[in-house]
Amino acid sequence: MPLTYVSMRGAASPLLLSAAAAVVMLGAAEAHGSAEAASGNGAVRGVDQSVFGQLPDGRQVDVYRFINANGIEMRVTNYGGIILSLKTPDVRGEFDDIVLGFDSLEDYLSDEYRQANPYFGALIGRYGNRIAGGQFSLDGETYSLATNDGDNHLHGGRQGFDRVLWQAEPFENDDGAGLILRYTSEDGEEGYPGRLEAEVTYTLTDSDELIVDYRAATDKATPVNLTQHSYFNLEGEGGGSILDHHLTINADAFTPVDETLIPTGEIRPVAGTPFDFTQPTPIGERIEQDNEQLTFGKGYDHNFVLAEQAASPSEPVLAARVWEPESGRLLEIATTEPAIQFYSGNFLAGDLTGKRGQAYEHRSGFALETQHYPDSPNQADFPSTILEPGETYRSRTIYRFSAQETAGS
Ligand code: BGC
Secondary structure (H helix, E strand, O other): OOOEOOOOOOOOOHHHHHHHOOOOOOOOOOOOOHHHHHOHHHOOOEEEEEEEEEOOOOOEEEEEEEEOOOOOEEEEEOEOOOEEEEEEEOOOOOEEEOEOOOOOHHHHHOHHHHHHOOOOOEEEOOEOOEEHHHEEEEOOEEEEOOOOEOOEEEOOOOOOHHHOEOEEEEEEEOOEEEEEEEEEEOOOHHHOOOOEEEEEEEEEEOOOEEEEEEEEEEOOOEEOEOEEEOOEOOOOOOOOOOOOOEEEEOEEEEEOEOOOOOEOOOOEEOOOOOOOOOOOEEHHHOOOOOOHHHHHHOOOEEEEEEOOOOOOOOOOEEEEEEEOOOOOEEEEEEEOOOEEEEEOOOOOOOOOEOOOOOEOOOOOOEEEEEEOOOOHHHOOOOOOOEEOOOOOEEEEEEEEEEEOOOOOO
C-alpha cells in the first residue's frame, strides 16, 4: 500500500476555511442541463449555486456545482449533504457520472425512496451503521434510539443527518472549491443525548480529490460516527453490475456479524476467507460462496478493520482502492477512521430508477463507508465513539479519482 496521504495541500481546518470562505460565483446556471456543457474538457473551473426544490414545509433546498481545473464536476445539495453527481474521466478522457442518485429533490423525498432508503450519496449521522436494539448505556443512563432497521438503529434513525437541511457555505481557494455544511442536532434528537453541532466540509481539489472533513462538538457525552454514503459504479451509474470492479481493502481483519448485522464482538482475520481483499480482487469472485457471513450480509455488508491507523486526525492513510476494467477508472480512499464498511449494494432491487432512467439493479453500486465499528456504544472492546463536552470530533476521508489501463496494486 504505497499511497499515504501525509500532507493535505491547502486543506486548512474547516473552522479556518469558514473564515476564509469567500469567492463564490453565484451564476445563473441551471441545476440540470448546463452541467453537461460545462463539465469535461471544456470545463470552467468554479462554483455555482441554484435552487434544487422545496421541502414540504416550504424551505428552499439548493444545489451547488463544483468544477475543478481538470473538468471533474460534483453536484451537492444541502438536503442531507447529498452528493448528487460526480463526473470523472475514464482512461480515454471520457467523462461519466460515477455515483448513484436522482435528478430531482422530489425523487429523494418520495415515499418509495423513503421506504427503500438506500441513503444514496448522503451524509450519515449522528451514528453511521447499526446500534443493537437501538439502545446503549452511557454514564449510568440508558438511552433508547429510534429503531429503523428491524429492532436496530441504523444510520442515525428515522430522520438522520441524511434527511435534514444543512446550512451551506460555498468557498473557492487556490487548491479547489467546496462547501461547508453545518447542522445542529438537538439534545434528544432520535434519542441521542446532547446538542451536537456538526460541520462537514467537502473540498474538490485540482488534484482530483474529494476531501471530506468532519467536525463536531457536543454539550453532553454522546456517540458520534459520521460518514458519507455515496454508491459508486466506476463504469458510470446505471451501467450495470459492480461485480467486475477490482477491490483492495487494506484490512487484515473484519468484524463478523449476527443475522441482524450487529457485530458479534469478534475481530476475525480475513486470511483464507472471501473477506480477504488485501490483493486486488473482483468483487464478484467469491460473493456467492457458501459462507455464513456472506449469507447474513446477503453479500458483502461488513466492517473491515484497517491495518494502518492514521497518526493524526488530519493525516489519512490509504484504506481501499477500486479499479474498473472497462473504463480504467480508479478510486482510492484514504481515511483517518479505524475502519471501513464495504457494502456491495445487496439491497438494491431494481425498484428505484436513477438519473439516466435506468433501474438500479441488485449490486449496481457499492459503498465504502469510512467509520468506527458498528455498535461501538455497546462493545467495550471496540475503539470508543463517545464524544465528550469540550472535545472536538475530527475525521477526514479523501477520495482520489484517476484512470489507468491495468489494475495495479
Ligand atoms: C448498510 C446496509 C444498508 C445500507 C442502506 C449500508 O451502510 O451497511 O446494511 O442496507 O447502508 O441502508
